[in-house]
Amino acid sequence: MPEWPEMEHYRQELNKRIQNRKISGITVNRPKSLNVSEEEFRKTVLGTVVERVDRRAKQLIFVLGGERYLLLHLMLDGMMHLGTEADKPDRSTQIELYFGDTALYFIGLRLGYLHLYDKRGLEEELSSLGPEPFDADLTAARFADMLKTRKGNLKTCLTDQHWLAGIGNCYSDEICFAAGLLPSRRPAALEEHETARLYTSMRSVLTEALRAGGYMEMPLYSGDERTGGFNELCRVYDRGGEPCVRCGNPIVFQTLSSRKCFFCSNCQT
Ligand SMILES: [Zn+2]
Numbered sequence: 383m384p385e386w387p388e389m390e391h392y393r394q395e396l397n398k399r400i401q402n403r404k405i406s407g408i409t410v411n412r413p414k415s416l417n418v419s420e421e422e423f424r425k426t427v428l429g430t431v432v433e434r435v436d437r438r439a440k441q442l443i444f445v446l447g448g449e450r451y452l453l454l455h456l457m458l459d460g461m462m463h464l465g466t467e468a469d470k471p472d473r474s475t476q477i478e479l480y481f482g483d484t485a486l487y488f489i490g491l492r493l494g495y496l497h498l499y500d501k502r503g504l505e506e507e508l509s510s511l512g513p514e515p516f517d518a519d520l521t522a523a524r525f526a527d528m529l530k531t532r533k534g535n536l537k538t539c540l541t542d543q544h545w546l547a548g549i550g551n552c553y554s555d556e557i558c559f560a561a562g563l564l565p566s567r568r569p570a571a572l573e574e575h576e577t578a579r580l581y582t583s584m585r586s587v588l589t590e591a592l593r594a595g596g597y598m599e600m601p602l603y604s605g606d607e608r609t610g611g612f613n614e615l616c617r618v619y620d621r622g623g624e625p626c627v628r629c630g631n632p633i634v635f636q637t638l639s640s641r642k643c644f645f646c647s648n649c650q651t
Pocket residue numbers: 626627628629630631646647648649650
């Protein structure tokens with residue numbers, strides 16, 4: 383599932399390409415991906431301008447004129463492609479938004495969705511999310527305080543969207559690895575220098591992953607060479623059995639609190 387770096391990368395790229403563009407056509411192949419009738423969706427969205435694309439947690443928000451918002455969650459299998467009919471990937475699409483000749487294709491939206499909200503509906507929908515990793519008031523001191531009262535382990539803590547928004551299975555493992563901490567550690571029992579390291583690692587791993595274009599494999603547009611660059615740079619995620627880049631020991635794959643979890647049992651403590 384795309385996480386903070388993938389969605390932030392998408393947000394930046396889409397703002398470069400569709401900001402202030404008018405939605406000139408809509409195709410709905412899977413009405414279930416919407417939260418309103420196809421007719422209402424079309425009536426409200428067609429002809430509006432995408433004022434900008436925002437992001438909250440793992441979701442994108444297409445801010446439309448007239449205080450209407452499209453909330454996109456790609457969930458497990460969702461992807462996007464921006465291009466013309468000629469370079470559209472050979473995959474079935476659930477929704478297509480047209481900007482003249484170019485379309486934004488939504489692919490693999492089975493659990494994912496594109497929901498239409500007014501301002502109040504959007505606020506309600508997002509109200510239970512925790513702080514963003516780069517919120518100015520999420521200081522190292524506040525982060526340490528948040529960990530102190532937290533039950534469970536680091537893996538469940540970092541991936542809990544109500545506690546901290548935007549991190550999932552991949553980056554929780556990458557952050558724990560960068561911090562040299564086992565994902566099974568109890569957050570409340572961490573030493574002060576360990577919480578400090580976890581905080582720094584959270585920000586540095588996410589920054590690096592965004593710069594590399596995240597881990598989504600499908601290019602966003604034809605000629606896009608940045609998207610997916612982080613695949614090569616993952617240190618532990620999906621690398622079970624491979625030698626640890628830090629110490630050479632094989633990376634361990636385990637299920638922790640029913641989540642996939644990868645770590646080095648030698649240099650993470
Ligand atoms: Zn190691």
